[in-house]
Amino acid sequence: MARIVQKFGGTSVADIDRIKTVAQRVKKEVDAGNQVAVVLSAMAGVTNQLVTYAREVSSLHDAREFDAVVSTGEQVTAGLLALALQDKGVAARSWQGWQIPIRTDGAHGKARIMGIEIEELERRLALGEVPVVTGFQGLGPDNRITTLGRGGSDTSAVALAAALKADRCDIHTDVDGVYTTDPRIVAGARKLDKITYEEMLEMASAGAKVLQTRAVELAMKRGVRLQVLSSYGDGAGTLVVDEDEIVEKEMISGIAYDRDEAKITLVGVADRPGVAAGIFGPLAEAGINVDMIVQNVSADGKATDLTFTVAKGDLDRAVRVVEELRDALGYADLVYDPNVVKVAVIGVGMRSHAGVAQRMFQALAEKGINIQVISTSEIKVSVLIAEEYTELALRSLHAAYGFEDD
Amino acid sequence: MARIVQKFGGTSVADIDRIKTVAQRVKKEVDAGNQVAVVLSAMAGVTNQLVTYAREVSSLHDAREFDAVVSTGEQVTAGLLALALQDKGVAARSWQGWQIPIRTDGAHGKARIMGIEIEELERRLALGEVPVVTGFQGLGPDNRITTLGRGGSDTSAVALAAALKADRCDIHTDVDGVYTTDPRIVAGARKLDKITYEEMLEMASAGAKVLQTRAVELAMKRGVRLQVLSSYGDGAGTLVVDEDEIVEKEMISGIAYDRDEAKITLVGVADRPGVAAGIFGPLAEAGINVDMIVQNVSADGKATDLTFTVAKGDLDRAVRVVEELRDALGYADLVYDPNVVKVAVIGVGMRSHAGVAQRMFQALAEKGINIQVISTSEIKVSVLIAEEYTELALRSLHAAYGFEDD
Numbered sequence: 046m047a048r049i050v051q052k053f054g055g056t057s058v059a060d061i062d063r064i065k066t067v068a069q070r071v072k073k074e075v076d077a078g079n080q081v082a083v084v085l086s087a088m089a090g091v092t093n094q095l096v097t098y099a100r101e102v103s104s105l106h107d108a109r110e111f112d113a114v115v116s117t118g119e120q121v122t123a124g125l126l127a128l129a130l131q132d133k134g135v136a137a138r139s140w141q142g143w144q145i146p147i148r149t150d151g152a153h154g155k156a157r158i159m160g161i162e163i164e165e166l167e168r169r170l171a172l173g174e175v176p177v178v179t180g181f182q183g184l185g186p187d188n189r190i191t192t193l194g195r196g197g198s199d200t201s202a203v204a205l206a207a208a209l210k211a212d213r214c215d216i217h218t219d220v221d222g223v224y225t226t227d228p229r230i231v232a233g234a235r236k237l238d239k240i241t242y243e244e245m246l247e248m249a250s251a252g253a254k255v256l257q258t259r260a261v262e263l264a265m266k267r268g269v270r271l272q273v274l275s276s277y278g279d280g281a282g283t284l285v286v287d288e289d290e291i292v293e294k295e296m297i298s299g300i301a302y303d304r305d306e307a308k309i310t311l312v313g314v315a316d317r318p319g320v321a322a323g324i325f326g327p328l329a330e331a332g333i334n335v336d337m338i339v340q341n342v343s344a345d346g347k348a349t350d351l352t353f354t355v356a357k358g359d360l361d362r363a364v365r366v367v368e369e370l371r372d373a374l375g376y377a378d379l380v381y382d383p384n385v386v387k388v389a390v391i392g393v394g395m396r397s398h399a400g401v402a403q404r405m406f407q408a409l410a411e412k413g414i415n416i417q418v419i420s421t422s423e424i425k426v427s428v429l430i431a432e433e434y435t436e437l438a439l440r441s442l443h444a445a446y447g448f449e450d451d
Numbered sequence: 452m453a454r455i456v457q458k459f460g461g462t463s464v465a466d467i468d469r470i471k472t473v474a475q476r477v478k479k480e481v482d483a484g485n486q487v488a489v490v491l492s493a494m495a496g497v498t499n500q501l502v503t504y505a506r507e508v509s510s511l512h513d514a515r516e517f518d519a520v521v522s523t524g525e526q527v528t529a530g531l532l533a534l535a536l537q538d539k540g541v542a543a544r545s546w547q548g549w550q551i552p553i554r555t556d557g558a559h560g561k562a563r564i565m566g567i568e569i570e571e572l573e574r575r576l577a578l579g580e581v582p583v584v585t586g587f588q589g590l591g592p593d594n595r596i597t598t599l600g601r602g603g604s605d606t607s608a609v610a611l612a613a614a615l616k617a618d619r620c621d622i623h624t625d626v627d628g629v630y631t632t633d634p635r636i637v638a639g640a641r642k643l644d645k646i647t648y649e650e651m652l653e654m655a656s657a658g659a660k661v662l663q664t665r666a667v668e669l670a671m672k673r674g675v676r677l678q679v680l681s682s683y684g685d686g687a688g689t690l691v692v693d694e695d696e697i698v699e700k701e702m703i704s705g706i707a708y709d710r711d712e713a714k715i716t717l718v719g720v721a722d723r724p725g726v727a728a729g730i731f732g733p734l735a736e737a738g739i740n741v742d743m744i745v746q747n748v749s750a751d752g753k754a755t756d757l758t759f760t761v762a763k764g765d766l767d768r769a770v771r772v773v774e775e776l777r778d779a780l781g782y783a784d785l786v787y788d789p790n791v792v793k794v795a796v797i798g799v800g801m802r803s804h805a806g807v808a809q810r811m812f813q814a815l816a817e818k819g820i821n822i823q824v825i826s827t828s829e830i831k832v833s834v835l836i837a838e839e840y841t842e843l844a845l846r847s848l849h850a851a852y853g854f855e856d857d
Contacts, residue, residue: 061507095527101467102531103538110537113545114530117523121501124520125508131516132509139519143549144594188550 052202055089057276068129087118108153119179147183156191199260207267221275222283251389252303297392307360313377408445458608461495463682474535493524514559525585553589562597605666613673627681628689657795658709703798719783814851
């Protein structure tokens with residue numbers, strides 16, 4: 046007998062037929078003798094509709110009211126799945142975040158889970174009942190509903206799995222696992238059986254949409270074995286595990302990309318202390334997240350070029366912020382470009398293999414693709430290139446790292 | 452300064468524009484120096500959609516899950532109205548039933564309100580904040596959300612007004628008050644300034660849809676001054692008050708009708724004790740509500756005819772129940788007819804005026820309308836007639852009682 050937390054996303058519960066299919070999948074695990082708790086998202090599109098309502102009704106943002114509104118979608122699906130399970134003879138009940146409660150801090154709209162009171166869930170799991178828990182939400186210190194931010198249901202599932210000391214947390218999605226790269230672009234992309242938390246984190250932050258970064262971080266921290274698998278198919282998915290569990294490490298595990306990048310370069314910035322703080326402080330205050338930052342040593346010791354990337358949707362605002370700083374910073378020119386893509390090769394094997402970056406640069410050069418920015422971490426090499434080369438770059442890199450031969 | 456509970460129904464909050472209009476109406480009362488609490492229904496159609504989902508997902512009915520699902524509509528509108536009020540500079544917050552809490556018994560789907568903990572609401576009202584409360588729901592003894600049954604938001608509003616000792620409970624609807632009869636049928640129908648609880652109750656049970664019977668009962672019991680008025684217009688509506696408050700009593704206040712009646716007659720039923728119980732017991736067990744019941748004294752002391760009405764939608768089931776009882780009851784024949792309408796004249800003035808019923812019978816006879824069943828109460832005379840005469844009967848009665856002359 047295993048204890049499993051099963052999480053199903055919005056497209057998996059998008060209509061009544063799919064909710065019934067989810068009930069069938071849950072029943073299968075129950076029939077196999079497992080203890081199962083389920084975490085659900087709202088029906089696909091519902092949360093967006095609620096967000097639109099809230100924005101239309103008021104230009105203000107009382108995040109507490111916003112949370113009260115947008116948390117209702119999961120309450121609907123949780124109740125419906127409990128009914129669907131009962132209909133198949135499986136004992137089940139829905140649990141809204143406040144009923145358990147899943148306690149969070151008071152940061153409405155981006156709350157963090159502080160603790161889950163599991164006593165009653167434990168008692169019911171022991172009796173064979175399936176708790177169906179609303180994802181994405183909890184109860185704040187003010188006794189009001191908080192939400193965890195978009196995609197927070199993955200985090201809810203991992204937190205519940207950690208609290209219940211579950212043997213596995215299955216994240217059911219549209220895809221049947223984590224791939225070496227996007228199979229819609231590279232025909233030879235193949236599913237990974239296992240990947241490490243660190244790699245999954247880098248993949249997620251490099252643009253792979255399969256799991257929320259925050260959920261992977263939490264799983265890593267709490268040692269929760271994650272599985273990414275399809276809501277529809279029957280096959281095994283990809284396990285996200287500790288590095289120890291992976292015996293034969295590939296040099297790299299995957300190639301991710303993120304089109305949601307825009308590049309800004311400050312030309313001729315004074316090369317003196319405090320300049321970076323003078324730029325990124327005001328950007329942070331404006332709520333603009335900066336991703337890649339590259340600054341070279343200056344040739345003459347006086348001025349240098351500073352390049353950074355932001356989300357495409359933030360480009361206009363970021364440019365305005367930086368333009369207002371022109372006098373204070375005294376840069377010579379401001380150049381920006383939304384037509385860029387970030388491509389990253391990721392793998393823990395990098396640590397013990399030389400030449401990983403070089404192979405990437407070589408492969409791109411052979412296709413005549415200019416590298417605009419390079420940034421590296423211990424297990425990742427990211428480059429910024431012109432967006433039009435996305436597909437060509439992915440296919441070239443996939444071949445260059447030998448994924449096609451397996 | 453007055454303390455007012457304002458209730459808005461589903462069509463009043465059907466979209467974002469209407470929610471903004473509601474916010475404007477609430478603001479007007481606040482600006483006038485009043486303390487205001489608001490009770491809301493779900494957007495029109497939303498609760499029906501949720502009910503449909505629940506029915507589609509499972510043939511079973513776990514009323515607790517059903518309640519968890521169908522209670523979400525009010526949570527959305529309450530949060531949105533709080534945002535809309537804040538947007539207009541009015542301090543406001545939403546309150547879900549479980550947050551206050553509004554405590555109910557455990558009868559999920561048709562719960563009764565047992566008590567409302569008003570301390571925090573009182574504190575905030577005193578500070579000028581507007582509590583926006585989800586109608587239709589509360590918290591059961593099992594710490595789960597209960598619903599009060601369809602139209603329960605009126606009851607929520609009255610219960611809250613009673614708990615807060617409000618000076619008035621304004622029920623905003625599609626119509627601007629209670630009319631002498633249906634203005635869609637009788638052009639000369641006019642709005643009543645005041646009506647007594649008893650009359651309103653009889654009007655509601657006779658088919659006038661403007662207020663829930665249960666809400667009127669509660670208002671009468673707790674002495675809550677109700678006002679029925681339009682969500683859109685600015686004029687005063689109809690006050691529902693104690694009889695003492697109405698100085699000049701009309702003989703009758705209104706003429707109501709209900710098309711949702713079907714007639715069943717048992718011909719030649721044995722005239723002995725226990726027969727009525729033998730029929731209406733099994734009907735009640737089958738969940739079928741019986742409205743009018745008429746039994747005459749038997750001419751020969753042996754057999755009589757028994758006529759009763761049920762909702763049109765219950766007719767087939769009621770007929771089946773009664774047919775199964777044929778041997779036990781030993782009636783001669785069973786006759787039924789769904790094409791009937793109940794028409795009632797209502798007024799507390801009836802107590803002191805003779806000839807009210809006679810004037811009704813006369814007016815109908817003059818138009819050649821046959822009366823099938825008559826039933827009376829202290830302040831009401833109801834008759835059952837063929838449905839095709841509905842409009843003709845209403846217009847004739849409206850003229851006969853002198854409403855047209857005012």
